[in-house]
Amino acid sequence: MDSPRDPASPAAPPRGTEWITTPFTTALAERLVRGALDVERTAHGVLPHRLPARARAQNTDEQVARAEAMPAGVRLVFRTRATVVELAALRTKMAYEGAPPGPDGMYDLLVDGRLAGRRGVTGGNVLLMDLATGATKTRQGPVGAVRFAGLPAGDKDVEIWLPHNEITELVLLRTDAPVEPCPAGDRTVWLHHGSSISQGAEAAGPTATWPAAAASLGGVDLVNLGLSGSALLDPFVARALRDTPADLISVKLGINIVNLDLMRLRAFGPAVHGFLDTIREGHPHTPLLVVSPLLCPMHEDTPGPAAPDLGEGRFGFAAMGDPAERDTGKLTLTVIREELARVVEQRAADDPHLHHLDGLALYGPADCAELPLPDQLHPGPRAHRRIGERFAAYAFAPGGPLQRRPTGS
Incomplete structure (x- = not known):
């Protein structure tokens, strides 16, 4: 179980995040990620992939590369007594030249299987595509954060479903009580x-x-x-x-x-x-x-x-x-x-x-x-x-x- 002094975790939230810190910091790792086929280490944290490395190496299409890095169906799953959960992430949002901006990606919080909150993350990058030529350029942005408070007290299973329409690098998780992975159980x-x-x-x-x-x-x-x-x-x-x-x-x-x-x-x-x-x-x-x-x-x-x-x-x-x-x-x-x-x-x-x-x-x-x-x-x-x-x-x-x-x- 992670502790306030977990040496593998960052000591403080990344610069640019707008949140109130809570005492327990958890470095994101594969053991908390469900629904991904691979988890890549990045400079910011971890990037869930929905195709394995072998498949990605055989792909030459940027559309496939973008789509598989958008974590549709991917979620963080853990057990905790926490009443406050904060997640730092770096998103990359798609946009099109000359088109109205699309909706922001959402993070859905489930407590014991029930939807308890839906929020968007702040900051992030924008991948801008020219529809006429297919050319893209990226506007860099800071790591952002999403915060869920007022969760019920006591032990509970918590899931944070990641945006289905934004590339999402997970940086760290902060809570006001320790977290531990949920047992896999007998899942179909x-x-x-x-x-x-x-x-x-x-x-x-x-x-x-x-x-x-x-x-x-x-x-x-x-x-x-x-x-x-x-x-x-x-x-x-x-x-x-x-x-x-x-x-x-x-x-x-x-x-x-x-x-x-x-x-x-x-x-x-x-x-x-x-x-x-x-x-x-x-x-x-x-x-x-x-x-x-x-x-x-x-x-x-x-x-x-x-x-x-x-x-x-x-x-x-x-x-x-x-x-x-x-x-x-x-x-x-x-x-x-x-x-x-x-x-x-x-x-x-x-x-x-x-x-x-x-x-x-x-x-x-x-x-x-x-x-x-x-x-x-x-x-x-x-x-x-x-x-x-x-x-x-x-x-x-x-x-x-x-x-x-x-x-x-």
Whole structure:
């Protein structure tokens, strides 16, 4: 258990943080981090990664590098009697030239599984991207801090869910009572891979993304490998899924293949087979659910690519393809849903633990009419909750494809 004089911890908060210090300082370490596949030591502290070092070394795409360093589903988990918790962190927030600033990343505090606070951190860096050229530049900023006070007295399990939409370097944790890691216990681990919607784009906070909501409702422990703009059937991602311990697995595929115009129908089916083959090398009998895309009207019958659209003073997206190009093998969401259903049906004859879910059952035409996509691509906060509820009710229910394993099994 850490003490006020822990020699491995900084003696005082970093310069520039605006907080009231508390007596117990804890250097952030892997033992307190859950939901990450790697933790990198940096000059400021530790940087959680959602892809392992081997996968990162094989990646050449800056979009993937940014997305995997945004800690969607990653949280600090510890047991304490503290009533005040302060976390110092250095954030790197994305911004776009000529576009309105996006919302700040949030830190969600849970006490014994219940949301007890949501705050943003101060300071930090800004990574500014030119949408016309793709060029980026970074404005440096100071380490900031977030503070939660008034927590209930007595022993309790505390989780701090990190922002799903900001790169986050963890510096130190300060509390008014010692902390210790929570025992792993008999947790059912759900490993999920998908696109920016799975990462949490447009969600209100890190516990409000649809996978986090579904995990809470299903009573499972989430490892979220949702990668914004980057669910592209990359072999290094398949190997990361293969090598990550998990009791339940789902992959949500398709939208990024279309909006990047990455491949044609001839390549898509074999690529899906290869992706699933790799996962099965490490998880031959694990329940595996393949989810096809949610409704996205601009890409239902119009191929990609998608491009940023600043029309009417709002940041959004527009499909740039020609519907007539479907005859040449260009992919649309309608085509991808049909192909994913075909691939899973073919494989399921020899793989009874493989399942398929049509994404329209999670968010379809009626949902879009009631809760339209704010930027023509990503569901908003209320839709995230609805998608999470529907996924949990289908996948984690008794007899569902991702039924939670019995305690002690």
